[in-house]
Amino acid sequence: MRMYRHYCEDRGFTIEVMDYQPGDEAGIKRITFLVSGAFAYGYLKAERGVHRLVRISPFDSNKRRHTSFAALDVVAEISEDIDVEINEGDLKVDTYRSSGAGGQHVNTTDSAIRITHIPSGIIVACQAERSQHMNRMKAMNMLRSQLYEKIMDQKRKSMEKFYGEKGDISWGNQIRSYVLQPYTMVKDHRTELEIGNAQAVLDGEIHPFVEAYLKKRAQESKK
Secondary structure (H helix, E strand, O other): OHHHHHHHHHHOOEEEEEEEEEOOOOOEEEEEEEEEOOOHHHHHHHHOEEEEEEEEOOOOOOOOEEEEEEEEOOOOOOOOOOOOOOOHHHEEEEEEOOOOOOOOOOOOOOOEEEEEEOOOOEEEEEOOOOOHHHHHHHHHHHHHHHHHHHHHHHHOOOOOOHHHHHOOOOOOOEEEEEEOOOOOEEEEOOOOOEEOOHHHHHOOOOHHHHHHHHHHHHHHHHO
């Protein structure tokens, strides 16, 4: 999340956190954020997939090397005039209390919304607003966008499907590896691009990877 926040700031994009679930012990279990700016989706769609991190864990007293994975989905927000039919009977709606870091922005009521679309299994959540009504409206917009993306993927049979491209969150399915121990190297497995300054990449300098991937896809589409 920190890497993408820095990248978006460098590109002039804005980020609004829609939903945040902390990890059971540390870190982030799941986070949803809205990125706004010129060509934001066009660039960030290159980052869709599983990312692998190898490091000495700060939570391991024996200072052993650990491998962890994170999956990133990128979905374009669709406009109001695109019709995506959603049956209310297909929705399971849960309310819960925001899980922010504390302070004046944390709700004291169950205003956060989680919506499960039962036929597709898609789950969206929003806790960005104090109002339950506003959170529901934003969550429904996210659901519409994800359902639309799923429909479009089904039509693009010649391409990898949306969830297939992302892959399982496991060894061998990663699009990029960030290695901090025993050497430092970030390698994109789709383009074979390697950058030795791993810290700079983790500080948001990922545009070389984005450009390399988009150029490769453009070349492939001409074949």
